[in-house]
Amino acid sequence: METLEKPALTQEEQFQARIDADVRIEPKDWMPEAYRKTLIRQISQHAHSELVGMLPEGNWITRAPSLKRKSILLSKVQDEAGHGLYLYSAAETLGASRDQMLADLHSGKAKYSSIFNYPTLSWADMGCVGWLVDGAAILNQVPLCRTSYGPYARAMVRVCKEESFHQRQGFEVMQTLCEGAPAQKEMAQEALNRWWWPTLMMFGPKDSESPNTEQSMKWRIKRFTNDELRQKFVDMMVPQAEFLGLTVPDPALKWNEERKAYDFGEVNWEEFWQVVKGNGLCNADRLQARVQAHEEGAWVREAALAHAAKRKAREGVGA
Amino acid sequence: MNQAEWPLWEVFIRNKQGLDHKHVGSLHAADATMAIQNARDVYTRRLEGVSIWVVESTHIHASNPDDAEAFFDPAADKVYRHPTFYDVPDSIKHM
Numbered sequence: 001m002e003t004l005e006k007p008a009l010t011q012e013e014q015f016q017a018r019i020d021a022d023v024r025i026e027p028k029d030w031m032p033e034a035y036r037k038t039l040i041r042q043i044s045q046h047a048h049s050e051l052v053g054m055l056p057e058g059n060w061i062t063r064a065p066s067l068k069r070k071s072i073l074l075s076k077v078q079d080e081a082g083h084g085l086y087l088y089s090a091a092e093t094l095g096a097s098r099d100q101m102l103a104d105l106h107s108g109k110a111k112y113s114s115i116f117n118y119p120t121l122s123w124a125d126m127g128c129v130g131w132l133v134d135g136a137a138i139l140n141q142v143p144l145c146r147t148s149y150g151p152y153a154r155a156m157v158r159v160c161k162e163e164s165f166h167q168r169q170g171f172e173v174m175q176t177l178c179e180g181a182p183a184q185k186e187m188a189q190e191a192l193n194r195w196w197w198p199t200l201m202m203f204g205p206k207d208s209e210s211p212n213t214e215q216s217m218k219w220r221i222k223r224f225t226n227d228e229l230r231q232k233f234v235d236m237m238v239p240q241a242e243f244l245g246l247t248v249p250d251p252a253l254k255w256n257e258e259r260k261a262y263d264f265g266e267v268n269w270e271e272f273w274q275v276v277k278g279n280g281l282c283n284a285d286r287l288q289a290r291v292q293a294h295e296e297g298a299w300v301r302e303a304a305l306a307h308a309a310k311r312k313a314r315e316g317v318g319a
Numbered sequence: 320m321n322q323a324e325w326p327l328w329e330v331f332i333r334n335k336q337g338l339d340h341k342h343v344g345s346l347h348a349a350d351a352t353m354a355i356q357n358a359r360d361v362y363t364r365r366l367e368g369v370s371i372w373v374v375e376s377t378h379i380h381a382s383n384p385d386d387a388e389a390f391f392d393p394a395a396d397k398v399y400r401h402p403t404f405y406d407v408p409d410s411i412k413h414m
Binding site for chain 2 (some may be wrong): 028029030075078079083085086089090092093096098099151154155158162254301304305307308312313
């Protein structure tokens with residue numbers, strides 16, 4: 001008799017086999033604890049970034065140069081709130097609690113994208129945030145539509161559908177300034193000078209210094225490495241800056257015919273880590289604004305619960 | 320002070336008349352009315368819906384994914400439930 005006995009796959013091997021076959025993982029499926037933890041960390045950080053991301057742009061809503069720009073900016077900020085909510089809801093399917101995630105943000109334990117710790121000094125910064133920052137976000141987010149965890153992937157599909165408007169309106173702001181008076185064009189150039197390098201930092205540390213990348217790629221949470229995406233971004237953006245007649249503030253930037261890609265200078269990693277550690281220009285302001293909004297909203301949350309309880313009790317009496 | 324979280328609600332949206340309501344995600348709200356209003360703001364900012372259902376998440380009961388194989392097994396060997404199981408002569412039309 002032939003023995004057909006194969007060594008049984010462990011739960012973890014079965015899980016990896018499903019990932020390798022591109023089968024999505026859903027909330028109640030078995031998953032390694034580290035997969036769950038990594039996802040909660042990544043999704044909640046992403047949600048926090050959307051939430052904090054409302055602040056630098058909210059700064060300009062009352063001072064937008066026209067009613068059209070004001071309506072657009074308001075819609076964009078509402079979208080960021082929506083994106084945060086899609087993502088928190090995805091993280092909750094993994095067993096994370098909303099209150100705990102917010103508490104971690106407010107205590108500084110949880111991180112959010114460092115880009116939002118830079119100030120938005122002029123109206124041209126609104127252009128750069130849309131064009132560059134959202135452009136970078138799209139590059140990060142499009143591959144996440146195929147990430148291995150179902151609820152995260154579905155949330156990202158919704159986010160990506162909306163993000164494209166964000167980038168286009170930013171480009172339009174830049175284009176309008178660049179086609180305007182010399183002072184407007186100068187304002188656009190200054191904004192690009194301020195935002196270019198921080199935007200490159202959005203893709204995270206170099207691959208050689210990103211310890212989580214390998215495992216995240218294996219679990220198909222991430223589909224591209226930080227450096228791959230950073231290169232893609234530069235290649236995508238340089239021609240757009242040229243179209244606008246703006247100069248990318250990187251003396252080392254040069255087309256490499258052999259690689260069919262741009263060579264570019266080294267990011268200031270010292271600055272990157274300083275901002276991550278909380279020492280950026282606006283870290284304290286951003287957190288303070290978040291905590292204040294949360295605390296000042298506490299009575300509303302309580303009142304709504306009390307009201308709901310009262311109505312329920314009344315309905316109970318009537319029944 | 321009441322520190323309780325608002326309950327979690329699952330949101331289902333009908334994209335347009337004639338289609339099913341489809342699950343789109345969840346949100347927190349104090350009661351059903353607020354859940355529907357929040358669902359409108361979170362999930363239909365671009366006319367994605369003409370109708371919204373909300374259900375408190377605690378009221379959803381689901382099949383267990385660990386039992387999925389055995390649970391759905393009864394349908395696995397019944398190929399004759401599909402029209403392609405049957406050979407129809409070429410000369411027969413409209414079948």
